[in-house]
Amino acid sequence: MIKAGIIGSTGYAGQELVRLLLGHKDVEIVWYGSRSYIDKKYADVFRNMFQIVENVCMDDNMDELAAAVDVIFTATPQGLCASLVSEAVLEKVKIIDLSADFRIKDVSVYEKWYGLKHASPEFIPEAVYGLCEINRESIKGARLIANPGCYTTCSILTAYPLVKEGLIDAHSIIIDAKSGTSGAGRGAKVDNLFCEVNENMKAYGVTSHRHTPEIEEQLGYAAGEAILLNFTPHLVPMNRGILVTAYANLKEGVTEADIR
Structure with a gap:
């Protein structure tokens, strides 16, 4: 089984991600991360998960999470994933970032449109834009995937x-x-x-x-x-x-x- 952890599991994107992963026969979610609901049962946040998810929400400690899972999904506001990712983390796990932190290759364009100073631009060159219809082969070997916007x-x-x-x-x-x-x-x-x-x-x-x-x-x-x-x-x-x-x-x- 692929062990997965989610940072930002209680947002709308995180909730949908949980639903999809629970239906994946080869995946086990072992970390439901949420800053707003730490120690609260996930099923109490989303009642449609009653008797489906027994886990409680955890924090967004990326280093601890990286030691516990094979892949980390970050369904977080812009800037958070970039502030948490590191070489030590990427040596252990793959990261699939649902925010915009690694979608745009030109750092200056990202900083202009999002009004943020990019916290880890050194990882942008290796990030693969995760639109599988276009980049399917590159996605397979990537350790950092930038999930496309809606x-x-x-x-x-x-x-x-x-x-x-x-x-x-x-x-x-x-x-x-x-x-x-x-x-x-x-x-x-x-x-x-x-x-x-x-x-x-x-x-x-x-x-x-x-x-x-x-x-x-x-x-x-x-x-x-x-x-x-x-x-x-x-x-x-x-x-x-x-x-x-x-x-x-x-x-x-x-x-x-x-x-x-």
Whole structure:
């Protein structure tokens, strides 16, 4: 069995990760990490885990965790994984980071868009962007995997084949995205209250959403050049899920047969 530990197991991403791993026949979760609920039973935080998970929540001691598991998942706010990872930890375990700390290769771009000083930029070069449709073979041997963002997964996979095959003008891409409210995390925010979201729909993060440079970087690899695109996310009144519709101009001379 692969022993897994999760730091941030009580957030929405952490909860979904627990659900997926509990259904994996080769994985045993031995560490349910959570700063907010240390020593509280996991099933008391999420009652749908009653009689399924008996474990209590533990802290985020990365060094102690690394000695107890084979793989660590960090479902944490931006900056935390980068502050905890070290060579000593990576020598013992693989890390799959669900935050944005290792997704963007250009440290200056990360620091500009996230407003954080990167705590461990020395590990960025070896981190593999964990979009398996593109980097499947590299993921297999990686000890540090940067799990892609939600909007980015939908947006990249929508346009990647067309960009890579040179069928569209990569600089003309417009991405119209819509997401449920769980994407904003489990913390209490006025903008995510029921009365604010219900029967409502709004664009947010216009020209400033942090997933923009991540999409641009990955599609830029496919295009073989740096690209800029228009990305507008919208909040819609549903719990979860994302719909992306992307638009782009065809390159001169591209036919329907070429696209098919």
